[in-house]
Amino acid sequence: MKYIKLISVLIAGLICQIKLASGQSDYRYLNIEVKSVLGPIKSAELHFFKLQKTFHARDGKISVNVPSDFYIIGISAPKYKSKEIYVQLLRDTTMQVVLQSIDGSFVIEEVDVAGRNSNKVKTFQSDIETMDASSVERLPSLLGEKDIIRAIQLLPGITANVEGSSEMNVRGGSPDQNLILMDGVPLYNSSHLFGMYSSFNPLIVSGATVYKGAFPSSYGGKLSSVIDVKTRDPRLDKVAGDIDLGITSVKGTLDIPLIDGKSSIMIAGRRTFYDLLSKTFSQGESELVNFYSANLSWKFRPDPKNNFGLNIFAEGDYMGLKEHDWGSRISEVKKSQKAGSLSWTRIISEKMTNSALLWFSNYAADLTEEKRIPNSLSYRYQFQAPIRDIGFKNTLSWQVDTGWNIIGGIEYGYHSFEAGKFHGDEDGENFNHLSYRRLIAHELSTFFSGKWKSGPLQLEAGLRNNFYRTDRETYISLEPRLNGYYGVSEETALKWGYARMTQPVHRLMNSGLGMPLDIFMSSSEFTAPQQAHIFSIGMAKNYYLGRDLYTFSGDAFYKKMNKIISFSDGYDTRSVIYNANGGAFRADNILDALTIGEGKSLGVEIMAEKKTGSLNGWLSYTWSKTDNRYDDLNEGHWFSALQDRRHVLNLFANINITRRWHFSLTYMFLSGQPVNIPAYIFPSMEIGADNGVVISDTHYMYGYEGRNSSRMKDFHKVDINTGIKYTMGNAKGQVNIGLYNALNRRNASFYYLGKTQEDKSPVVKSVSMFPLMPSISFRLQF
DSSP states (O other), X not given: OHHHHHHHHHHHHHHHHHHHHOOOOOEEEEEEEEEETTEEOTTOEEEETTTTEEEEOBTTEEEEEEESSEEEEEEEOTTBOOEEEEEEOSSOEEEEXXXXXTTXXXXXXXXXXXTOOTTOOTTOOTTEEEEEHHHHHTSOOBTTBOOHHHHHTTSTTEEESSXXXXXXXXXXXXXXXXXXXXXXXXXXXXXXXXXXXXXXXXXXXXXXXXXXXXXXXXXXXXSSEEEEEEEOOOOSSSOXXXXXXXXXXXXXXXXXXXXXXXXXXXXXXXXXXXXXXXXXXXXXXXXXXXXXXXXXXXXXXEETTXXXXXXXXXXXXXXXXXXXXXXXXXXXXXXXXXXXXXXXXXXXXXXXXEEEEEEEEEEEEEEEEEEEOTTSOOEEEEEEOOEEEEEEEEEEEEEEETTEEEEEEEEEEEXXXXXXXXXXXXXXXXXXXXXXXXXXXXXXXEEEEEEEEETTEEEEEEEEEEEEEOSSOEEEEEEEEEEEEEESSSSEEEEEEEEEEEEOEEEEOOOSSSSOOOEEEEOOSSSOOEEEEEEEEEEEEEXXXXXXXXXXXXXXEEEEEEEEEEEOTTOOHHHHHGGGTTOSSOOSSGGGGEEEEEEEEEEEEEEEEEOSSSEEEEEEEEEEEEEEEETTSGGGOOEEOTTOOSEEEEEEEEEEXXXXXXXXXXXXXXXXXXXXXXXXXXXEEEEOTTSOEEEEEEEEEEEOSSTTOEEOOOEEEEEEEEEEEEEETTEEEEEEEEEETTTOOOOOSEEEEEEOTTTOOEEEEEEOOOOOEEEEEEEEEO
C-alpha cells in the first residue's frame, strides 16, 4: 500500500511538470530516403498516422514540411516488408530507412543518418551483443515458448546453466553474477519452473542488449554480465491485440490508445496449464506446477521533448507435491515478484537529454513442508526469504559536439533482506528461528563517462563510485571503465576494454536434493562484496559476397574474480533451513555454512553471421577455461568450476521458403560439464559373526581424485521449427510447429549413484530429462 501511495504522489507531481512542459509547435523539414541493400526504392509510400496523410516518394526520396512533433510513420513498398519508424522531429532532419525484401531474412530496424556506408562496422563493440524480437521469432522453441533469454544463450561466451534452463553462465561467471533488467528495473528472479521459462513475456519484448565485459559506467552491481531487456511501447494509433496459444501456456496483450498520438496503455498476461492437467489426471497424489505473469505499461508523450512511462510487473510460481492417500503430506515452493517503475525522459536541448527512473521491487521465496498423519509425527515447516528494494536513477547525457559526448548520473537503492525466517510447529509445539538477522542496506552510486572521437579512433573512459552501507559495515568501491575502438577501414574494426566490477548482493543457490530454493543475502561485516577485473579485446570485419552481407568477429577475454561465495561441503539451502530442528547438518546460521574464494576465467569467442538473403543465421564457437579456489574446498587447491565448459559450438540457420513460410534450425554442442563423482568404489570391511573381518556386499566406500575431477558426457542437441503466416480478415497470425531435441539424444541432466541389476553393486548412472518434444502454437494479431 505504501508503494501505491508513493506512486500516486509522483504521478500527481509529474502531471504538474507536464503542464509546465507544454509549448508552441513550429514547422521542420523531414527528408527521408527509402532504400534496400541494392539502392533506392522508387515506389515507396510513407503514411503519417498522426496527420492522416500519405506521401509518395520520388526515386526513393521524399521531403515534407510538418509541425515539430512526435510521429509514427508507416513505410511500405511492393515486394518489400512494411515497417514503422518513430521520429521526434525537433529540427530539420535527414534520414535513411532500409527495407528488407520479402524473401530476405532480417528486417533492418535502425534508422540511419543519410550518407552512412552500410558496409561500415561503426557499431561494432567487442563485449556487447544485441538480440531483437524479429530474430527471436525465427528460433526454435521449447514447449512452444520463444524466449529471448534462450535465444541469447546461442551467442558466443554464453551458455545455459543446465539444459532447458533460462539461467545463464556468461564468460565463466555463475548465474548469480548476471544483472537482469526489465526496462531498467533489476529482477531478483528471472525464471519460472526450474528455469524452463524466463520472466519475459515474448509478446511484449522488443529486444535486449547483453554486456559481457567493458561495462558502461551506468551499470553496476554484478560481476559477469548485464542483460538489459526492453519491452515495446504501447501503440498510439489504434486498439490492437495479440494472442498466442501453445501446448503448455497462453499469453496475450492488448494495446489501448488514450489520447491520439500522445498516450496509450498496454496490458499483457501469461499463464501455464500444468496444474490444470495434473488435477485432471492425478489420483491420490498430485504434482502441481504453474506460473503466471502480468504487465501493465502506460506511455505519455505530451510534446516532442517529454516522454513519461509507468510499468508494473507481477509474477508468481508454484511448485508442489501433495499426497492424500492416508493423512496428508505437502511439499511446496512459492515464489513471487512484484516490480514497478516510473520514468521521465526530457530533451532539454538539441544536445542534452535527462532520464529519471524511480522503481521498487518485492521478491519473496516461501518453502513449506507439512505432514499430518494420525498417530504419527506431525509438523509444518515454513521458510521465508523476502527482499524489498526501492531505487532511483538519474542520467544526464550531453553531446558537447560531434566528437565529444559526456554521460553522468546518480543511482540510489534501499535494500531490506530477511535471509532466513524459519517457523512452524512440530507435534503441536510452535517454534520460530532466524537463520540470519534482518539487514537494511543503503547503496549509493555515482557514475561518469566521456566518449571522444577523432577520425577512426574512439575512446570512452568512465568511473563508477559505489558506496554500500549496512548498520555495521561500509564498503566503498571505485570501478574504472575503459573502452577503445579503432576503425582500421570501413569494413574492419578493433575494440578493447577493461572494467572493474563489484557485487554487494549474494545469491546462494541450492545444489542439493529436494525442492529448489535460493537465498539472497547482503554483504556485511562477515561477507565483503565480490570483485572482478575483466579484460577484453576483439575485432570484426564486414564484407559483401555478391548481394549478401557477412560479418566475422573474434574476441578474447580474461576475468579475475575475488571474494566469491559458495556453500561448504555438506551444506546447501536446505541444510541451513533445518539446522534448528534436527537436520542432518547443523550450522548456527547461514554464515557458518559458507566459504569464500577466488576464480579466474579466460577464453576466445569466434562468430560468423550472414545477415541478408533468404538463407541467414550465424555460427559461433567459444573456448574457455574457468577455475575456482576456496580455502575450505578441495584442500585449498584450484579446481574446475561447474560452469567450465571448455568447448561450445552454436549454429542457427533460417530460410525463408516463401513470404509466408520459414524454416529454422539450431544445433548446440557443449563439452562435458565438471561433476564431482567417485573415481573408484570398493566394498567396506565389516566384523563378521565370528569376530572376523569380512567384505561387505551391501556397504561401500567411495574415493575421489579431486573436486570436479570428472566430466559429464558431451552435450549435442538439434532443434527445428517452421512458421507459417496467415491472414483472417483484418487480423494476421502465425502457426509455429517445432521439435525440441529432434534427434532424441539422451543428454545427461545429472548423475547419481545407483546399483546394477545383476549383483546390485554401486554404479554411477545418469538421468536425461529432455527427450524429443514436439510443440505447436497459434498466434493471432488484430
